[in-house]
Amino acid sequence: MTAARPGSREPGDQEQPGGGAGAAGAPRVPAPRGGRAPGPAAPGPGTVPAVRRGTAPRQRTGRERTGGRPGAAPGPEGDGRLTHQELMSLLGVWALDACSVQEAACVEAHLNDCARCADEALRLRDAVTLLGPPRSLDLDPQLRHGVLESALARRPAVRPVPGWAAPYDAEAARLDALLHDINADEWDIPVRVRWFAGEERAGRSLTVAQVLDHLVAMDGLLARAVGLPDPLGADAPADPLERTETRWRLVTAAGGDSGPARLVAARAWEEWREQSRELVRTAARRGGRTGEEMLPVSVCDPGIFPGLGAAAGPRIPLSDAYLNRAFACWTHAGDIADAVDYPYEAPLGAHLRLLVDLTARRLPGSIAGRRRAGLATTRARLTTAGAPGRTVHLEIEGAGGGDYWIPLDSPTAAVTRVAARDAVAQVALADVEFCRLAAGRQSPAEAAVAGQGDQAAISDVLSALTALSRL
Incomplete structure (x- = not known):
């Protein structure tokens, strides 16, 4: 009997141009706002973006001035206008969103007429984003769950992913997102994989592509058990280490490990992603009750499920096989994230509880x-x-x-x-x-x-x- 647990549970607005009409073709300047509206990923030439979300709120330090025309700050001569030189000196303050309301309006009106100042304002505002507080690059695991929950509440899935396969689905999606965020020069960074062999620590330095090939090889055991093709072939060994070594040899023989690291990893990434998605689709087709189906323990490393004697039989539930692969996906995603210094969060609380x-x-x-x-x-x-x-x-x-x-x-x-x-x-x-x-x-x-x-x-x-x- 395995461990007992009392009370156990089943597993925009759009950007508006600034005031003032410039000459034909002159750049339009949006007024500073607290967030960036959805739209094109990058502003066009000569366009000054609004203050970006995530920059620290700043108290306005400019002096409130009176007199002159509405929307303009009076100049030193009291005629209601600032000189070109004075406006240039305010660009840095404006980029920090620290101007008074009158000064900001005056600067923005000037930027619609002066392409030179508009370009300088664009550079200053881009520099301001670097001053914001550092934020995690990884999406909150709760975000994907919340979006899916909201979408499914509006339109239920024809074939929902059963609860026992949801952790694998989520961890595969998070690893896929991590791989999307890796820079071009990070694909060849060594990934350190560690484990225990008996009483001693063991370790190996792998490439991102080799880690993904290892996942392909091990997920292939589960794929074979649910009726999908084994990527290593029908006669492939069942021993996990032998499977991984076989996979690496096959890739080398086919020339898949030669060339730029990014292209090598892209090949392994594509194959792993398609296989993981097919495993999720298969779980959805089978439905929730099939998670109780018993499979030979050989669909995973037998050492991962030790102590299965005659009383229990050397078999494990299909749900445990999927959970085991979710655990492996999270673990190796963490290895890659550590190698590229990427902040990687723990799984969703409900999924982590199952693991x-x-x-x-x-x-x-x-x-x-x-x-x-x-x-x-x-x-x-x-x-x-x-x-x-x-x-x-x-x-x-x-x-x-x-x-x-x-x-x-x-x-x-x-x-x-x-x-x-x-x-x-x-x-x-x-x-x-x-x-x-x-x-x-x-x-x-x-x-x-x-x-x-x-x-x-x-x-x-x-x-x-x-x-x-x-x-």
């Missing part, structure tokens, strides 16, 4: 495997089959968190209310750190772990968690 739950259910088998290999710290304690044994209370904090009671003595040991109350240890971890440990991207020594009780039991749980990691 945490999947990892917690894999833990008892990993603990048992380490015990059989003689790597466990705690001494074995024999129990009657099905009887309750020692447990560790695992408290996962955050949007994806929950409480889990992990059996120490046998993966099939029952976890009763009494056993849960008498847990030999308690461990508290943040949801993202818990997943990073399971992915091998972080070691227990690097994680902020709060634990009390039997320290040997806590060490066994954390070591079993990192033992779940793979390439």
Whole structure:
């Protein structure tokens, strides 16, 4: 029996030209506003854009002046006009949106008639955007969910993506968006992939294309299980590392790894994207109930689901296979984001909860495997089959968190209310750190772990968690 969890859950306005009519063909200057209206991505030549959203609000420092004509600031002679030289000196203040209302109107009227000042104003306003506070380049994971929810409320999908495939759909879309944002000179930056091999840290430096080819190879196992073609062919090996190495050899033999890094990655990107979309479409065609369909554990790395004995059978639900691929997609997207210094957020809270739950259910088998290999710290304690044994209370904090009671003595040991109350240890971890440990991207020594009780039991749980990691 896997980890028990009480109360478990199923998995513009348009820009307006400034005042004043210039000569034919003279540039039109929009008045400064707090945001940029939708329209062309870049202003045309001679056009001064409005103040861009995201720049810090600034208090106007210009002196309010009176007298002269409406909309004009009086000059030093009191005739209601500023000289060309005075207007030029106000361009920097105007670009910062720090002019008085009268000064701003006067400057904008002048910019409609003076192409030289309009060009200078355009350059100054572009420079102002660099002074704004730094913002994350990554879209909030909630944004895509909210947009889809709103769209589906207006027009329900003919074939909705079932809940068990939604995390994979979302993580594949986020990785696709990350790849769209990578600059041309970032495609050849080495991507460091780390995991645990036994008790030792392992690592490998890959290209973005090799990471995507690895995802293609591993997603191909799931594709084969749901009736889609395996990109490596019908006779391809099932071992994950062999599949990845086979994929890389096939790409090299076909000349797909030669040429500019961007073009090499574009080939792998296109194939991975089409395969991931077809997996999502297949899940939608199958519907929600098919998530309970049992598949051979060979559709994933068998080491990812350790401890599946005769009682449970070496099979896993289709929903778990999709969740496993969502976990891998998020993990490798994080590897790429780290390499190019891209701020990459955690998955949507509801999706992260499913990934945490999947990892917690894999833990008892990993603990048992380490015990059989003689790597466990705690001494074995024999129990009657099905009887309750020692447990560790695992408290996962955050949007994806929950409480889990992990059996120490046998993966099939029952976890009763009494056993849960008498847990030999308690461990508290943040949801993202818990997943990073399971992915091998972080070691227990690097994680902020709060634990009390039997320290040997806590060490066994954390070591079993990192033992779940793979390439």
